[in-house]
Every structure is written in C-alpha cells, then in structure tokens.
Amino acid sequence: MKITSITPIAITIPLRQAIKMGGILYTESENLLVRVKIEDGSVGWGEAPAAPTMTGETIASMDAAIKYLMSHLIGRNVTSFQENMKLMDHFLYGNSSAKAALEIAFYDVVGKIQKKSMSELLGGVKRSKIPVLWMLAVGKLEADSEEAQLKLDEGFQSFKVKVGGNPINEDVSRVEEIRKIVGKSRQLSADANQAWERTEAIRFVEGVGGLLDFIEQPVMGNDLDGMKSIAQASSAPIGADEGLHSISDIVAHKESGAAAGGSLKMIKLGGVMKALKAAELSDQVGMKVNLAGKICETSISSAAVSHLAAAIPQIDWGLSITNQYAATDIVKEPISILNGNVGVPSGYGLGVEMDEVSLERLSKHAIRDE
Secondary structure (H helix, E strand, O other): OEEEEEEEEEEEEEEEEEEEEOOEEEEEEEEEEEEEEEOOOOEEEEEEEOEOOOOOEOHHHHHHHHHHHHHHHOOOEOOOHHHHHHHHHHHOOOOHHHHHHHHHHHHHHHHHHHOOEHHHHOOOOOOOEEEEEEEEOOOOHHHHHHHHHHHHHOOOOEEEEEOOOOOHHHHHHHHHHHHHHHOOOOEEEEEOOOOOOHHHHHHHHHHHOOOOOEEEOOOOOOOHHHHHHHHHHOOOOEEEOOOOOOHHHHHHHHHHOOOOEEEEOHHHHOOHHHHHHHHHHHHHOOOEEEEEOOOOOOHHHHHHHHHHHHHOOOOOOOEEOOHHHEOOOOEOOOOOEEOOEEEOOOOOEOOOOEOHHHHHHHEOOOOOOO
16 A cells, blocks of 8 residues: 655644653643555554654654655555665654654554554564553652652552752652652652763762662763763662663663663654664663653554553563643543553554544644645
C-alpha cells in the first residue's frame, strides 16, 4: 500500500496542573501530530512533542522536517518500515522527534490494514499489563505528598519525584517524606533533568542515602565523567535520560560506569524500531529500562509507547505514559490506568480512534491535506 499524503498538525495541550522539571514550570505542551493516508483511504496517526532541550526540535522545525521528507515518502510502500527509516535518515540528519512521529503513524496504518496491533507488528506481546511510574512534579512538599498518597490509594507501585528546581535540602526532605508515604516496598526514584552541577548532585545522592531505587540524569547528558563520579558516590543506581540518543550512547554509559539503566524515548532515539533495538541492547548488557513519553503527550503517543512496552524484553524501571497529565485528550477513549497498570490497547494499529472535534479544538491552524 502506497503513501498518498502526509499532514503535520500542530496542537497545544493544556496540563492538568503545572509541572516543574529541571527548575522550569510548564503549564502546556506543544505537540505535532502526523496524519498519514494510503491509497485505500486508510489513515494512521503519529505524534511527537516539541523538546528543544532534549532533541533540539521545536514545532516549527518538526513541521519543516516532515514537509521536507514528504516528497521522498509519498508513493512509497508504507509497510517497508526499515527501508522508509533508512530513506529518512539518508535524506535528513537528526530530527529524531519528527521521524518518530512519522514511524508511529506508519505502524498505526499498517496495523489497521493488516488487522494487527502495533505490539504484534513488533514481535508480539510479552506482557499484557505494564506498571506505570507516576510522576510527582509540583515541586512542593505538601502537594507532592498528597498526590503520592492519592496515587498509592489508586494502586500505583512506582513513583518518580522531580527534583532540581528547589534547594538541595528541600528536595531531600521531599524524598524523605514521600518514601515514608509509599513505604519501603514500592519503587521510588528521582529525576533532576540535568539540573545540577556535579557537586550539587553528589550532595543530593549523599543526602537521600538508600531511600531511592534509582536517580535519573542528575547532570548534563553529555557529562559522562560527572555521571560516573555521581554513580561512585551514590548508594542508588544512576539512570540516564537526556544522555541517551543512540545505541552508541547506551554502550558508552555502560562501559564507562556512568549509568546502570536509562529512560528510553522514541523521540530521542528516532523512532519505534530504534527504541525497540535500544531496549533489546539494554537488556543484553544488563541495563535497566524505563520506557517513557515526554511531558505531555496525548493518547496517540501514549498508546504507541504502551505497545512498545508490551514488546520489549524487560521494563524494570517502569513505564512513563504522559497523557495522564493532560487536561484534555484527542481520542474517543483515552489510554487509562487501572490499579497502577496500563493495559495493552486492544484493536488494530495503535488501538485508539481520533476525536475529530477535540482535534479541531486543540489544533493551531485549519487542518488540510498536504
């Protein structure tokens, strides 16, 4: 089946509540949807959020990248996943988020025409329920503590505290209090989103002692020496996020002792298959895996990452789906969490159906086929 049109659609998603990451307060997310049509009229959807501090991409740059790639993709067989990705990489360097959005749309439409789910296309379902890592990111002790108790009562077993936006002693106190709330048996991690210098990060890891199951990206992603120094000072494993953009990055973190695991995102790695290969390599070399979306995504991306989570070898550090932080969604039946787990979406492709009314409301411009 040949691709007949590709349409990028910019949307703005309001958040349920303000989220503080790396010292920056976010109230909304700018995302780019991609609609892919094929010759029989079938449609597939993909999505990627703008992440300039993570991938260097903005809405404008992703829109431009997709429009640039259109002339090379239209007319090609949509089922040729590897060939289409090689073509995109040949004609356009980088732009990993734009490519991920396109590849998600390809998997969605191929699943629909072949009557298979995305996870089936990826090799099959290894788990039907995936534990969700809930993010505590208000940045204030009382609010994050209340949310931790609420989510604990809802059945969540894994929690991540966003740190780095407050003085070190305040972040340490927040971790101490939340550990008391969730208890010793639940997984608790902290994520600094590159907020600290080495000395600050070492103060934090020494302050929290053995309270955390892992600590994510305490310093800049390209500071492997810093990550290694912090890992040596920490009783908790150190995880990488912003530092993982390729297979070679995983190898470098493992061989240098900079990280014991990592947060894998399709937008960083450049697509579905690259994220799958990164997860398989991580498992082979003994690195823990957290699979994640960027704050904040709709149920399009959250469905895609849930399917990927069902297909990878292990996901010991949990799944971070982010449509839960959106004030509204764009599908008729949003991805939901039950007792702290997300189920693999049923149905073909992504298994979610676009709500055209919500799409029109959230889109920045009139929608037309390119």
